[in-house]
Every structure is written in C-alpha cells, then in structure tokens.
Amino acid sequence: MRIDAHHHVWQIARGDYGWRTPQLAPIYRDFGVEDLAPLLAAAGIGGTILVQAAPSEAETDFLLQVAAASETIRGVVGWTDFDAPDAAARIDELAEQPLLVGLRPMVQDLADDDWLLRPHLAAPLAAMARHGLVFDALVLPRHLPRLIRLCRRHPELAVVLDHCAKPPLKGGDLSSWRADIAELAQSPNVVCKISGLATEAAPGWTVADLRRAVDHVRDCYGAARLLWGSDWPVVNLAGDYALWFAAADALFADLADAERAAVFGGNAARVYLRRRGRGGSRR
Template identity: 50%
Template sequence: MIDAHQHFWQLANPFTDWPTPDLALIHRDFLPADLAPLLADAGVTGTVLVQAAPAVEETRFILKLAERAAHVKAVVGWIDFAATDALDQLSALVRRPLLKGLRPMIQGEPEPGWILQSAFGPLLEAMAVAGLRFDALVLQHQIDDIVALAAQHPDLLIVLDHCGKPAIASGDSAAWRNSIARLAAQPNVYCKVSGLWTEAGDDWSAATIAPYVEAVRAAFGTQRLMWGSDWPVLNLAGGYRDWLDQALALFDDLDAGERAAVFGGNAARFYGFSYD
C-alpha cells in the first residue's frame, strides 16, 4: 500500500511556522523514525512526502529526509509561484529525482482566482514538460478555480488534496458536491481521499465520513482516487491505523484490482514511481 499524503517537520527550522503551540497534539518534531512503526503496523510500504511550509528551504529539507527514508517514493515541494525567479527555483529543484510535484498552498491566498494569473502560465507549462504534478491545496470555495486551471492546462496532471476540504462539521455539502462534479469532469484531475477527519469536528465516524467518500467515488471513479493519511495532522483527530481501517472498510465493496489502485497503484501512476 501507498500513503499518498504525509508530512515531516522540525520545529527548530526557521521556516517551520506551523504547527503553532496551540495545536499541542502536533506541536513537536515529526520525522521518519516517528512514522516508520506506524507504516510497519499498517502494512504501508511507501509514501508521498508533501511540503508543509511555504519555503524553498523546507523543500530542500524534506528532500534530504526523503533521500534517507526508503519508504518515501515521491516528494511534493514548494516554490514561490509569484517570484520573478520562479522558473529558476523550479530548474534547481527538478534535478532532484525524488521531486515529483509542487504545491503552492492556495488555501492561504485570499484573492479569488489567484492561481489563474496569466503570469503563472509559463511556470505551469514548465511543470507539465518536466513531468511534475500539481497538488491543489484548496478550501471548498476555491475548487472551481482548479476546474478552470485544469481546463487551461490539460497536459498538467493535478490532484485535489483532502477532497477539497468539505465543510463536514457544518453539514453544508451541496456547493462542494457541485464543485466536485465539475472538477471530476476534467480528465487530468485526481483526488486524494485524505484530510477528512480533521474537517469533521468531533464526529469522524464512518457514518459521517461515508457520504463524502461516496461523493468522490461517484465523481472520480476508482482509477483517479488515492488514499492518504495526512499524518501527522491526522493526529488532531485520531490514529493512523484507525483512519486506514475506516477507509479500507469504506472501499470494501471494490474488487482486488480496484482496491489496489485506490490504496497504491493510482498514486504510483500519478506521481510516476515504481509500485510493487
């Protein structure tokens, strides 16, 4: 199995500005040695390591960690899309073989349509040419920007992180469902089944989570979904094995090939690494 979305961080690094002290459950270092026993217990053999801070220095840091951690099969990094030297930043990082994607952390951008700026076009095209994937970290109201992005750049493979962060706790899912349907109509877009527990408030039971998993299954099918833990952010809600077991149960009706795709093969195919 492949975990398509996990993080590492070290609080002493100058670029680590999150998690903040109020998030006591995750306000400490999380490094490969912390994750290894969880992976062994769960039978997960590989992971995709995703950036957690908007800093090129953090991307270099996690690439170094990944190069020493056998379970990391791909790294999703960060560059400053708005910088005048963004293409140079990309050129420097793309030489690292484990770098498979970039994530500009759109959820923190208050300007509607921020990612659709024409100035970003050459960078997005360069990503597609280099074979880099685009992780879309967005809030529910920003999903339609990714619909437009996917249409403008059909050669760029895009994955929606955390199912687009639906407002599970409030139960207001109608707008999210409509946006998900529009996004799934773009054939170059995939979706990560991750991050749902931390959007669910105090109730992350299967009964609460199931309708959201069913919605992305209906929209994307089993060949464009990939399971991810979002560890250690997941710790704010529950345990690694508990979330994996719930996800496996929610996909229990699939045949063996479909389950292998959702829990490994799709991530390997999307990010372009070997899977066995």
C-alpha cells in the first residue's frame, strides 16, 4: 500500500492555527478529508498519516475524531505540552488512543533554539518510547546539532525528521545542513521524511532544484529509512499535490521496485504503525 506519511486537515473556526493568516491565501480555508480523497485516488495512495498543525491538545482530539471517522487515515501524529510538569502522565493517557502514532512539538516556532536539550524532556521522551510513539522532529537546519544530541541520548526513541529539516533551497548554502544531516543519520533510530521541500524551493521550482537535497538524504539514509509525505495542503503554497507527487516519483525513479515501495509506503507502515501489532491495517 502507498501511504502519504504527512498531511493535515483543519477548520479555520477552531481558532488555534495562529501561523496561518489571510496572507497565505491558497491555504486560508477549511481543508478536510473529502478534499484530499480525489488527490489520493489519483496518486494511487491507500492510507495516510494525519499530522498536527496547531500546538494544542484540543486539535489533537479533533484529529483523532477525524481519523476515527476515516477509512484512509491510518494514524495521527498529535501534540502535547512537553513543558508541562505532568507531560509524561499526559503521554501515558494519550497513548491509550489506538490511532495516535506519534507526537510533534513545533520546535521550529519555539524561541529557545536549545529547547531540545532541556533536561525535563527526558521523562516525556521516555514515556513516548515506552508506548512506541514516534517523535516527529519539526526543526530547521539550526536545530540539527541539538537534535543529534537528543537522538544519541534517547536511542530507544523512534525519530522522524520532518521535511528533511527544511534545507535552504532558495539559493542558500547547504554545506552545514549537509554535514548535520549526515551526522544525524549515524543514529539508527532516525528516519527522514521526504516532504515540505517544494515550499522551501524558489517559486517555479523544478525537479532539478530539489534533487541536490533529495540525493543527499538518499545517500545518508538509504531507501530503507526514507518516507514520502505530501505536506498537503501546505504544498499548495508552492504547487499542488499532483505536482509534488510527480516530482517525488521522478526523484526516486531509479530505485528498484521494492525500494520505491518502501519509500512510498512500506517504511511509513513500519515506523508509524507498529504499535499494538496494527501493521498496515486500519483497525
């Protein structure tokens, strides 16, 4: 089964998406699973991972409700307050939700670049590992040295690097990003999500513009540790679902069939859907 390992849904009236403003016109409206369904069908995708987009437990509850009503969504990556004194207990409680597969603090939006190194994170991260929950790392290139240290401190924690850590594809210098990505790959508990790259590239991007980043993560992680995701509907800021899927298809066209199947679904099932022996099944 092909799995889209990263997409969102939202309702503007919920009011907890502070980063999304009317200036982001292509995505400043409600998006639901009914909008995504024809895009998945066109790409031959049979399952998805729904990912949080607001730093609120209320949104996580909303996403779990959406997932429970869907035959396509296989799991939810939610949010909880890792800074709360009872964060570990909250994670214990959230882990009772069978469709919760991971948690994602929005590190890229935090004022403290060293937040990943705060000692109090040890308890909630240990709780995540205990329950088989995945830590989705929404970070920028400057956070990578901190993430490297966190992954070494917690080798039992499954970590997914979102959006390849958003390399500066609009003409920026990739040298530091390349070095840190290669060092992070030395931790076997880390996999890398091929998503969010279109919105990091310059307007009018081409496959060639993305290849220098994708080829590097391919070299570092190999097909067995890469997951494809659409980042829909955010991808609409730099094209659309079909354009990004076609680009990804071209970027991995040289892989053997089994390796392509892993990148476009098998790895997502292995990483996200291993809790409670669910495999790739919906229930």
